[in-house]
Amino acid sequence: MSTATATCRTFRLILILLSILSASSQENNANTLLLNEILSYVDESVSECDDYYRYACGKWTEVHENDDFVDPLGLIDQKVNGNLVKLMAELQQKQQRSNVEAKMLSFYQTCRQAANSTRASKGYLELVPPNEQILWPQFKRRWEDWDSSKFQWMETLARLRRYGLANVLFDLDLQTENNSKYLVVIEKPKLKTESTQLPTDLHVLSQKLLVLGVNDRETYSLARQVTMLEQGVRKLVLNSQSSETVGEITVHELEQQTGGDWRKYFEILLNRTVSADFVLQVQNVAYLKQLNRTLARWNAEVLASYIMLRFVSYLEEATMDSREPIDCVQELRRHMLLATNLIYEQRFIGPDKLRKLQRDVSELLEVLRQQFYKMLKFNHLGLKSNQLKLLRDKMKMMKLSFGSMPMHTNHSSIVSSFYEDLQLLEDRDYAKNLLRLLEFDTRRLFEQLDKPHDFFLPDPNMSMISTPFYIRDQNTIVMPFGVLEEPFFQPDAHDIFKTTLLGHLSHELMHGFDSSGLDYDRDGNYNAQIHKITSLRLHEAGISCLNQYETVGMDEREADIAGIRLAYDAYFGPGSRFNQSQPSFTSLSLKQLFFLNSMQYFCNKEPLNDDEEHDSDDIRVYQMLINLPAFAEAHGCRPDDDNMHPSAKCRLW
Ligand SMILES: [Zn+2]
Numbered sequence: 001m002s003t004a005t006a007t008c009r010t011f012r013l014i015l016i017l018l019s020i021l022s023a024s025s026q027e028n029n030a031n032t033l034l035l036n037e038i039l040s041y042v043d044e045s046v047s048e049c050d051d052y053y054r055y056a057c058g059k060w061t062e063v064h065e066n067d068d069f070v071d072p073l074g075l076i077d078q079k080v081n082g083n084l085v086k087l088m089a090e091l092q093q094k095q096q097r098s099n100v101e102a103k104m105l106s107f108y109q110t111c112r113q114a115a116n117s118t119r120a121s122k123g124y125l126e127l128v129p130p131n132e133q134i135l136w137p138q139f140k141r142r143w144e145d146w147d148s149s150k151f152q153w154m155e156t157l158a159r160l161r162r163y164g165l166a167n168v169l170f171d172l173d174l175q176t177e178n179n180s181k182y183l184v185v186i187e188k189p190k191l192k193t194e195s196t197q198l199p200t201d202l203h204v205l206s207q208k209l210l211v212l213g214v215n216d217r218e219t220y221s222l223a224r225q226v227t228m229l230e231q232g233v234r235k236l237v238l239n240s241q242s243s244e245t246v247g248e249i250t251v252h253e254l255e256q257q258t259g260g261d262w263r264k265y266f267e268i269l270l271n272r273t274v275s276a277d278f279v280l281q282v283q284n285v286a287y288l289k290q291l292n293r294t295l296a297r298w299n300a301e302v303l304a305s306y307i308m309l310r311f312v313s314y315l316e317e318a319t320m321d322s323r324e325p326i327d328c329v330q331e332l333r334r335h336m337l338l339a340t341n342l343i344y345e346q347r348f349i350g351p352d353k354l355r356k357l358q359r360d361v362s363e364l365l366e367v368l369r370q371q372f373y374k375m376l377k378f379n380h381l382g383l384k385s386n387q388l389k390l391l392r393d394k395m396k397m398m399k400l401s402f403g404s405m406p407m408h409t410n411h412s413s414i415v416s417s418f419y420e421d422l423q424l425l426e427d428r429d430y431a432k433n434l435l436r437l438l439e440f441d442t443r444r445l446f447e448q449l450d451k452p453h454d455f456f457l458p459d460p461n462m463s464m465i466s467t468p469f470y471i472r473d474q475n476t477i478v479m480p481f482g483v484l485e486e487p488f489f490q491p492d493a494h495d496i497f498k499t500t501l502l503g504h505l506s507h508e509l510m511h512g513f514d515s516s517g518l519d520y521d522r523d524g525n526y527n528a529q530i531h532k533i534t535s536l537r538l539h540e541a542g543i544s545c546l547n548q549y550e551t552v553g554m555d556e557r558e559a560d561i562a563g564i565r566l567a568y569d570a571y572f573g574p575g576s577r578f579n580q581s582q583p584s585f586t587s588l589s590l591k592q593l594f595f596l597n598s599m600q601y602f603c604n605k606e607p608l609n610d611d612e613e614h615d616s617d618d619i620r621v622y623q624m625l626i627n628l629p630a631f632a633e634a635h636g637c638r639p640d641d642d643n644m645h646p647s648a649k650c651r652l653w
Pocket residue numbers: 507508511556559
């Protein structure tokens with residue numbers, strides 16, 4: 001060996017050592033930064049065993065006093081939206097734009113520049129009348145009567161369904177059958193959410209009618225009548241049997257059984273001829289029959305006004321009603337999510353990082369999957385072997401999607417062919433362009449009856465936030481890009497900082513096995529065998545235990561409680577490959593860090609607010625931790641003496 005070569009080797013060795021040292025000091029820096037961030041929210045004057053939410057999140061509001069967001073998800077969305085604003089400015093400067101980029105920019109600029117007059121609710125109603133022969137009642141000419149013989153409520157609902165209005169008088173959507181076939185499903189309307197009814201205050205409603213052009217003298221009486229109509233329908237919904245068997249039926253049979261002109265409805269909605277043997281699924285024929293009879297007794301003008309008011313409320317929810325850049329990019333996320341995701345991916349993530357993210361997150365899911373199998377082996381519910389197999393299969397087939405698109409495919413070609421026939425107007429008329437987008441979304445949705453897309457259409461209600469979610473009939477967890485970025489996901493820091501994402505994945509995974517998720521099998525089809533698990537004695541006992549403390553959404557509570565246990569066991573259970581060594585950068589134990597890291601996701605400036613599905617954040621944290629024995633162990637809480645450690649705990653799985 002020559003001296004020169006030996007020197008060269010020594011030098012190389014030193015370089016390698018230096019780079020390892022610098023990498024590990026970078027890692028330590030990252031860890032210290034993350035830890036300091038976590039500690040900055042902790043209120044040490046509160047005991048962990050007394051009120052963990054206040055301990056972990058006590059200073060969240062103070063630290064983020066001057067920020068616009070209320071919770072960590074808001075922080076992520078602010079970052080994503082900020083990036084998109086930057087991206088739109090870059091697009092404006094760009095000489096050569098792809099078709100998709102040009103369409104996005106066009107809608108963004110319409111949102112930024114449209115005159116206020118093109119955003120008014122009244123304007124939408126002028127663009128979308130009840131049908132081609134008649135205007136909405138308030139637009140009739142003074143000397144004329146409104147010709148009620150020309151109004152047909154089902155025809156109008158079909159026209160409005162083309163713009164996405166659903167869940168009015170009945171609900172109609174698409175569902176998959178074995179992932180490759182879609183079917184129209186009609187059921188009675190869901191009453192749960194606030195958006196499913198008109199304002200209950202008659203003065204507020206009258207004011208709304210006035211703005212829509214109804215004569216001042218008539219608003220109060222009309223408001224009263226549409227409210228009565230709505231109450232009548234709600235009563236009908238509540239009184240009709242929901243246990244009626246789910247059945248496939250032809251459109252001809254449906255017409256015979258309910259009396260409605262359903263064929264015409266579908267021809268308008270699908271914009272094509274529909275044969276009498278067009279098959280759909282109806283979950284409550286008796287309700288539809290009764291509805292038809294009830295509505296026939298109502299004055300057509302009141303019925304038209306009711307439908308019109310629901311359409312206007314729907315449109316109000318579909319837009320931000322603002323021309324600020326930050327609001328306009330949110331509109332883009334809502335109405336052109338696939339395009340937005342694509343250009344976000346291209347500009348801020350790139351193919352290498354995307355591949356790494358996909359690999360990292362898939363690994364985390366795999367760890368949870370193995371832990372789930374172990375949980376099935378433990379078999380707390382006493383499941384039979386065929387039930388265990390169904391659950392194993394479902395877990396095995398659960399998929400991940402990034403940015404609503406399938407993994408390992410060419411996103412660029414998927415997205416450009418998706419938007420190929422979208423025609424936006426360049427006239428900066430906001431209402432006209434929004435209607436075009438809404439109609440485009442519905443067309444894309446229903447064309448799956450003929451040919452399913454090989455990706456799932458994003459739900460506009462989930463598009464503006466970066467939270468992961470689980471799609472039951474696709475058995476898929478969708479990861480929005482925002483959630484995969486710092487500070488949420490730190491692939492290069494100590495493993496313990498991956499637990500926020502691990503907890504998220506685990507929560508979504510358990511949605512596949514919550515009481516509603518247990519209706520579906522591995523392919524997203526209804527399965528009676530799997531459904532039976534919910535009526536097992538121990539499952540029912542688990543649910544009634546969780547029900548001791550009132551909840552707005554049992555599915556969410558189930559996913560919370562089973563999810564945190566699964567994530568904890570995956571990290572600390574036997575055979576774990578996660579780093580278990582005590583970190584040098586803190587004296588907190590790994591287990592304590594696990595809880596801080598995963599629970600601070602729930603910090604919120606308004607912790608007492610619940611939504612329609614989730615309890616308020618403080619209750620969610622409380623429920624997750626009191627039911628997990630490992631929490632009390634990690635903090636030395638005393639059984640029953642400490643608030644966070646009741647000795648009776650609920651267990652579901
Ligand atoms: Zn959930």
